[in-house]
Amino acid sequence: MAGSGDNLRQRKKDSNGAAVKKTSATSPVARNKKTGGVRLSTLLYIVLFAVGFAAYYDPERVFGLVKPYIFRTTWQPVPSSSSYDPDFTADVAKRDAVVGAFKHAWLAYERDAMGDDEYHPISHEGTNLTEAGGIGYTIVDSIDTMLMMHLDEEYQRARDWIEKKMSFDRDAKFNTFETTIRVLGGLLSTYHLSGEDPLFLEKAKELADRMLPVFDTPSGLPLSMVNLGKKEGVSDVDNRGLVSTAEAATLQLEFKYLSLLTDEEIYWEKAEKVMQVIKNAHLTSGLASIFMNPEDGRFVLSAIRLGSRGDSYYEYLLKQYVQTNLSEPVYRVMYDDAMNGVLAHLVQKSTNAKLTYTSELIPERNPAGEISWRLIPKQDHLVCFLGGNLMLGAITTGALTKNVSVPPKQDELTEQGKRDWQAGVALIETCMRTHDTATGLSPEIAHFRIPTDGMDFSGAALDWYIKGARIGEHPPYDARYILRPETVESLFVAFRLTGNKRYRDYGWSIFQAIEKHCRVESGGYASIINVDESPARMEDKMETFFMSETLKYLYLLFDDASTLPLSEYVFNTEAHPFPIFNPTIRTGFS
Numbered sequence: 001m002a003g004s005g006d007n008l009r010q011r012k013k014d015s016n017g018a019a020v021k022k023t024s025a026t027s028p029v030a031r032n033k034k035t036g037g038v039r040l041s042t043l044l045y046i047v048l049f050a051v052g053f054a055a056y057y058d059p060e061r062v063f064g065l066v067k068p069y070i071f072r073t074t075w076q077p078v079p080s081s082s083s084y085d086p087d088f089t090a091d092v093a094k095r096d097a098v099v100g101a102f103k104h105a106w107l108a109y110e111r112d113a114m115g116d117d118e119y120h121p122i123s124h125e126g127t128n129l130t131e132a133g134g135i136g137y138t139i140v141d142s143i144d145t146m147l148m149m150h151l152d153e154e155y156q157r158a159r160d161w162i163e164k165k166m167s168f169d170r171d172a173k174f175n176t177f178e179t180t181i182r183v184l185g186g187l188l189s190t191y192h193l194s195g196e197d198p199l200f201l202e203k204a205k206e207l208a209d210r211m212l213p214v215f216d217t218p219s220g221l222p223l224s225m226v227n228l229g230k231k232e233g234v235s236d237v238d239n240r241g242l243v244s245t246a247e248a249a250t251l252q253l254e255f256k257y258l259s260l261l262t263d264e265e266i267y268w269e270k271a272e273k274v275m276q277v278i279k280n281a282h283l284t285s286g287l288a289s290i291f292m293n294p295e296d297g298r299f300v301l302s303a304i305r306l307g308s309r310g311d312s313y314y315e316y317l318l319k320q321y322v323q324t325n326l327s328e329p330v331y332r333v334m335y336d337d338a339m340n341g342v343l344a345h346l347v348q349k350s351t352n353a354k355l356t357y358t359s360e361l362i363p364e365r366n367p368a369g370e371i372s373w374r375l376i377p378k379q380d381h382l383v384c385f386l387g388g389n390l391m392l393g394a395i396t397t398g399a400l401t402k403n404v405s406v407p408p409k410q411d412e413l414t415e416q417g418k419r420d421w422q423a424g425v426a427l428i429e430t431c432m433r434t435h436d437t438a439t440g441l442s443p444e445i446a447h448f449r450i451p452t453d454g455m456d457f458s459g460a461a462l463d464w465y466i467k468g469a470r471i472g473e474h475p476p477y478d479a480r481y482i483l484r485p486e487t488v489e490s491l492f493v494a495f496r497l498t499g500n501k502r503y504r505d506y507g508w509s510i511f512q513a514i515e516k517h518c519r520v521e522s523g524g525y526a527s528i529i530n531v532d533e534s535p536a537r538m539e540d541k542m543e544t545f546f547m548s549e550t551l552k553y554l555y556l557l558f559d560d561a562s563t564l565p566l567s568e569y570v571f572n573t574e575a576h577p578f579p580i581f582n583p584t585i586r587t588g589f590s
């Protein structure tokens with residue numbers, strides 16, 4: 001609620017008051033008042049009464065009719081959008097610099113840890129996720145990036161490993177969601193990008209078949225773990241057997257694409273059933289708590305957020321609609337409903353600089369057992385995917401035409417489309433502001449200052465801070481940068497949808513900061529433990545998403561925009577692109 005009110009105020013302020021003044025000066029209401037006699041004013045009261053009456057019974061329609069006039073002059077598809085020529089051609093020098101970084105990362109892994117799931121660039125060692133042996137986590141996650149970058153020799157060696165050494169016959173627990181998005185997703189996108197090399201589809205099908213038992217629960221929601229060797233779902237005992245919403249609802253792009261490729265409906269049915277269960281569990285706000293119970297298929301009282309365990313649920317609502325070429329309206333409805341909830345309840349403006357950010361809602365029980373929700377002004381780096389997602393949603397579910405311009409014109413978008421576009425643009429700006437640190441990199445978690453949090457922010461330089469950070473003490477978990485991709489992911493989408501160089505400039509500044517602070521001279525890239533310390537202290541880990549997502553999105557940001565156009569491809573949450581298709585299987589629920 002607070003969010004939408006804030007939005008309204010902000011939009012009026014953004015227009016320098018011009019729009020508001022203009023409407024009052026030319027308003028027929030104002031003129032009539034000055035010039036009219038008694039009869040005219042009586043008529044006026046009748047009209048006002050009728051409008052008020054209509055607004056009471058159908059506020060959205062009335063407001064919708066009036067809003068375009070009030071906000072006419074406030075449409076700005078990108079910040080400071082003076083006229084510019086979109087330039088979608090490759091920035092070759094920057095693109096090649098990203099390829100150089102990829103090679104620096106990959107060759108170190110290959111030298112020190114080929115075949116191991118994860119890489120530690122400082123100790124020059126690899127580790128596996130489980131004692132039972134690796135599943136090609138890093139290799140499969142990175143191999144489609146090699147194809148895009150035309151690294152043919154590296155690609156051949158990675159392919160050889162997959163052909164000769166990869167095995168899923170591992171008697172150990174793997175995370176259902178991570179295995180799906182990284183390994184299944186990587187195999188499927190590589191199958192497509194390699195011109196349908198059958199090796200990758202064979203491996204993808206084998207993996208998915210080993211995973212299918214996770215869906216054998218009373219509700220159809222998947223268990224969070226899978227024993228790939230035994231082909232068994234495993235409950236997550238650390239979380240009372242619950243599954244997080246994002247984990248349950250971020251398997252669909254992968255399983256549905258596999259159904260398309262194999263002509264076997266089982267993957268589709270299992271993945272789609274999850275969406276039906278989630279739709280039935282619907283919370284009134286359109287939002288989703290971060291935990292669900294696979295026994296009864298219901299939400300469990302828990303936080304509501306766009307960060308960890310919540311994030312990609314919202315992402316995949318839109319992307320499922322996109323994947324099947326806008327042919328399954330149920331996802332459009334679910335996405336729009338969710339974004340209404342997000343914009344109304346979670347999106348806030350910071351106190352001084354009016355940065356748009358997202359909060360979390362935490363449930364609290366008072367001694368009488370009543371539940372109330374507390375808004376925590378805490379934004380994970382993970383949430384930075386949302387800016388690009390909102391912009392993509394705006395030109396998809398919020399479009400009035402099939403052919404939205406680049407960037408969109410205001411009469412091509414619905415009211416919701418314009419709202420989501422502007423929120424997305426603003427969120428990206430905020431994510432960039434969280435890079436205003438000693439290293440130019442953003443922390444894992446940013447807290448925004450609010451009047452009631454006891455922080456003295458009258459003299460504060462920034463509207464946000466890293467909670468628990470104290471000079472001279474060990475930096476808190478929140479202060480880390482672990483090579484995450486979400487900001488550059490949004491920059492890539494924003495660039496494709498606007499052609500505005502601003503987003504390439506932002507991406508370049510992040511890339512340079514990574515080069516300066518995360519690059520390990522002997523090979524590879526490392527996380528850093530405090531973004532506010534320069535030179536940074538490194539941590540001995542290179543997450544697989546660095547080569548899979550961060551460098552891929554940076555590469556695509558600088559590559560010619562005809563590569564993998566968003567009108568033909570949908571990226572899974574690990575940046576593995578799948579082609580958009582017209583489904584032969586119809587949605588089984590509405």
Ligand SMILES: *[C@@H]1O[C@H](CO)[C@@H](O)[C@H](O)[C@H]1NC(C)=O
Nearest residue numbers: 115116126127128132133134
């Ligand atoms: C990881 O698993 C692979 C495959 O079983 C094995 O060859 C490799 O030695 C393991 N690596 C480590 C560090 O244990």
Ligand SMILES: *[C@@H]1O[C@H](CO)[C@@H](O)[C@H](O)[C@H]1NC(C)=O
Nearest residue numbers: 401402403404405406407567
């Ligand atoms: C969409 O717009 C582009 C560029 O303005 C134009 O080339 C194309 O023909 C249009 N497509 C349709 C279906 O109207």
Ligand SMILES: *[C@@H]1O[C@H](CO)[C@@H](O)[C@H](O)[C@H]1NC(C)=O
Nearest residue numbers: 324325326568579580581582
């Ligand atoms: C998506 O649907 C449109 C018609 O609405 C069609 O022109 C287009 O070819 C379809 N795309 C794919 C990839 O099937």
